[in-house]
Amino acid sequence: MSSIPAKESHVTSYPKFIGRSLWLATEGSFAFYAWMTMLTMLFLVGANAWANQVAGGMIGTNMTDQVSWGLYIANFTFMVGLAAGGVMMVIPAYLYHDRKMHDVVIIGELLAIAAIVMCLLFVVADLGRPDRFWHMLPGIGKFNWPISMLTWDVIVLNGYLVLNLHICGYLLYMRFLGRKPNPTWYIPFVMLSIVWAISIHTVTAFLYCGLGGRPFWNTALLTPRFLASAFVSGPAFIIVAMVLIKRLTGIGGLDHPIATLTRIIRVTILINLLMVASELFTEFYTGGSHVSAAKYLFFGLHGKTALVPWTWTAIGLNITAALLFLWPGLLGFRWRPLLVAACCMAFVGAWIEKGMGLIVPGFIPSTLHEVVEYVPSQLEWKVTVGIWAFGLMVFTIAIKTALPTLKRPAEH
Amino acid sequence: MTSTETDSTPSSKPSLPIVENFSRRAAVKAGFATLGAGAFVAAISPLRQAAKNTSAAEFMQTHYTELSTEQKADVIARLEAETKEKYGADVTIGDDRPIPGTKFVYAINLSVCNGNGKCVEACHKENNHDRDTNQSYIRVIEMPKGTMDMEQGSTTYTGVVPKDDKFYLPVQCQQCDEPPCVDVCPVKATWKEEDGIVVVDYNWCIGCRYCEAACPYHARRFNWKKPEVPAAEVNPDQSYLSNRIRPVGVVEKCTYCLHRTRRGKLPACLEACPTGARVFGNILDKDSNIRWILENKRVYILKEELGTKPAFFYYFD
Ligand code: SF4
Ligand code: SF4
Numbered sequence: 001m002s003s004i005p006a007k008e009s010h011v012t013s014y015p016k017f018i019g020r021s022l023w024l025a026t027e028g029s030f031a032f033y034a035w036m037t038m039l040t041m042l043f044l045v046g047a048n049a050w051a052n053q054v055a056g057g058m059i060g061t062n063m064t065d066q067v068s069w070g071l072y073i074a075n076f077t078f079m080v081g082l083a084a085g086g087v088m089m090v091i092p093a094y095l096y097h098d099r100k101m102h103d104v105v106i107i108g109e110l111l112a113i114a115a116i117v118m119c120l121l122f123v124v125a126d127l128g129r130p131d132r133f134w135h136m137l138p139g140i141g142k143f144n145w146p147i148s149m150l151t152w153d154v155i156v157l158n159g160y161l162v163l164n165l166h167i168c169g170y171l172l173y174m175r176f177l178g179r180k181p182n183p184t185w186y187i188p189f190v191m192l193s194i195v196w197a198i199s200i201h202t203v204t205a206f207l208y209c210g211l212g213g214r215p216f217w218n219t220a221l222l223t224p225r226f227l228a229s230a231f232v233s234g235p236a237f238i239i240v241a242m243v244l245i246k247r248l249t250g251i252g253g254l255d256h257p258i259a260t261l262t263r264i265i266r267v268t269i270l271i272n273l274l275m276v277a278s279e280l281f282t283e284f285y286t287g288g289s290h291v292s293a294a295k296y297l298f299f300g301l302h303g304k305t306a307l308v309p310w311t312w313t314a315i316g317l318n319i320t321a322a323l324l325f326l327w328p329g330l331l332g333f334r335w336r337p338l339l340v341a342a343c344c345m346a347f348v349g350a351w352i353e354k355g356m357g358l359i360v361p362g363f364i365p366s367t368l369h370e371v372v373e374y375v376p377s378q379l380e381w382k383v384t385v386g387i388w389a390f391g392l393m394v395f396t397i398a399i400k401t402a403l404p405t406l407k408r409p410a411e412h
Numbered sequence: 413m414t415s416t417e418t419d420s421t422p423s424s425k426p427s428l429p430i431v432e433n434f435s436r437r438a439a440v441k442a443g444f445a446t447l448g449a450g451a452f453v454a455a456i457s458p459l460r461q462a463a464k465n466t467s468a469a470e471f472m473q474t475h476y477t478e479l480s481t482e483q484k485a486d487v488i489a490r491l492e493a494e495t496k497e498k499y500g501a502d503v504t505i506g507d508d509r510p511i512p513g514t515k516f517v518y519a520i521n522l523s524v525c526n527g528n529g530k531c532v533e534a535c536h537k538e539n540n541h542d543r544d545t546n547q548s549y550i551r552v553i554e555m556p557k558g559t560m561d562m563e564q565g566s567t568t569y570t571g572v573v574p575k576d577d578k579f580y581l582p583v584q585c586q587q588c589d590e591p592p593c594v595d596v597c598p599v600k601a602t603w604k605e606e607d608g609i610v611v612v613d614y615n616w617c618i619g620c621r622y623c624e625a626a627c628p629y630h631a632r633r634f635n636w637k638k639p640e641v642p643a644a645e646v647n648p649d650q651s652y653l654s655n656r657i658r659p660v661g662v663v664e665k666c667t668y669c670l671h672r673t674r675r676g677k678l679p680a681c682l683e684a685c686p687t688g689a690r691v692f693g694n695i696l697d698k699d700s701n702i703r704w705i706l707e708n709k710r711v712y713i714l715k716e717e718l719g720t721k722p723a724f725f726y727y728f729d
Contacts, residue, residue: 040448047456052458054459056637063636065630065632065633065634066630069625128617128618128620128634131462136599141599142599142616143598148595148622207622213627213629213715366630367630368551369562370567370568
């Protein structure tokens, strides 16, 4: 492993950079190896469950013709939000020229990469015929574009993945070469990624709110609600990640970004709650048949109450988290554990609200007003945990790749 | 041992830390990687079972509308052989195309329908549905008189029918003229044919179930498992786009029995109905019975506000 001569072409040095980064990313303490081994095992359990699902048909899930999307699509929706939420680091850094955010903005971008990978895995897990995945590829398959929102989603998600791979890859590569990044090679892409982040979540919301036959989803507020909760869950995850990084590696310069993100959540979490409240007001004050899904969600319908505990847990978590975030002390160093707790609550709250609390009630009651309940099967949980483990693996490796950069604050 | 030289920046600190004991670590890592890869292959081994059910020809098959005449003949021969092999039944699979100048519509006389459910049963048999799950394309809703609000209805009613204070509303695919199910399909696996029938290419559908979410009439069904039909009960008169036994993992739907109606017969549900509530025909034919009904009765469609423009009508005497 010799040094890279100045004249060596990128064709050979880029792969070398990737190889070297991966090599270093797999170096670590005993705790690191234990963590990765645990994730690998969980991932293998998930892979095995998925293989069984493909072999035996999706009968192994608890989905039905009435509730035809479940835990997978719920997680998919949430992960899109997480990916989009990473942009809340990019905006202060590049639109408001926050110098200290600049140094760590890459954490948000790496999170976006891991989250999109998980999104794609959740979609594949939900397909009845994953062997026909190629039918979706433009060129060799048949792409129902621009009519189907799902084709739009495929485009924007993959576009966002490529965009972030480029930005992260370029910045880290320049570090590796010891050169100063050339702004023309990444600033335009960073600006594009801000718009793009919003677009991935907008298109994903359109996926649901464009369905006239599903009154629970058919609301114009769905898109802003999606964005607001993404701007809670994304920053919440990054704060926890940064607290951990600081603990484990002693990297400095993270306190300022943590405070900035905390201030952002303070606003977005309230906007999110406000929108939930106005949606509930229109539903319940108006009444009629539109309200039945909301009724099912909050109080149960015809004695069926599977989602009620989920809903109230989410509400409890969201409100507690909101109150904590409003408290000024949370910005102080001494209250880090409380900040982490508030972030976890907001994160889990958003997960329930966007997943089980949004996808499932869209199907209950069904379009013929049957109330068929849905509780995810063990197989679905295994696959889900497997994909989460894989996502965390990607994120851990990605962060480790970036550590040398974070240790030595960038000059750009 | 690694130190990256730089050419453009003044500071040439090593950008990556130095790795000790390279070869021993490489060996350990390679060991772990092999172990991981082996475990992964073992974990996904059930896929081999699944792969056995899909032939290379099936995997490579293109979209129905892109098959040449010879390719279609090959595909159909293969499907017939597969049915023989997997279900032990001799079947003929036709490739029934729309008859020019035909637009099929359906109507149900709600004053006459008494909720006996014979149509549901006939559909189940005619279309080679899975016996276990007792699937059918038709659902009958028992509704209280005086309302069209489905929320007050029930699809799981029991007891003697008809009940005095109820009426019965059979619902199946409405073969919408603006079908949301077709719009949302990401791979064009479902489309509307010239005679108004919305079909699915079961060999192209990827099973994303977006169409199932989009249909406002609960008309689509997913094959959560491989359909089981005893050889003796398989309906051998089949068509590529309708009642041939569906593969696992794809979506299916009512096709107005196109393997019958495009051959001049009536849908199975209509023939099975003992009350004569069902009327079927070509709306473009001025002398047809269905045309007369649509012109002279009080006719309703379901969920008109959604703009799906159903080709399925309900009327009262
Ligand atoms: S009833 Fe449903 S499945 Fe049938 S055409 Fe309309 S939207 Fe499609
Ligand atoms: S389930 Fe099949 S027919 Fe329905 S939208 Fe998906 S690919 Fe199209």
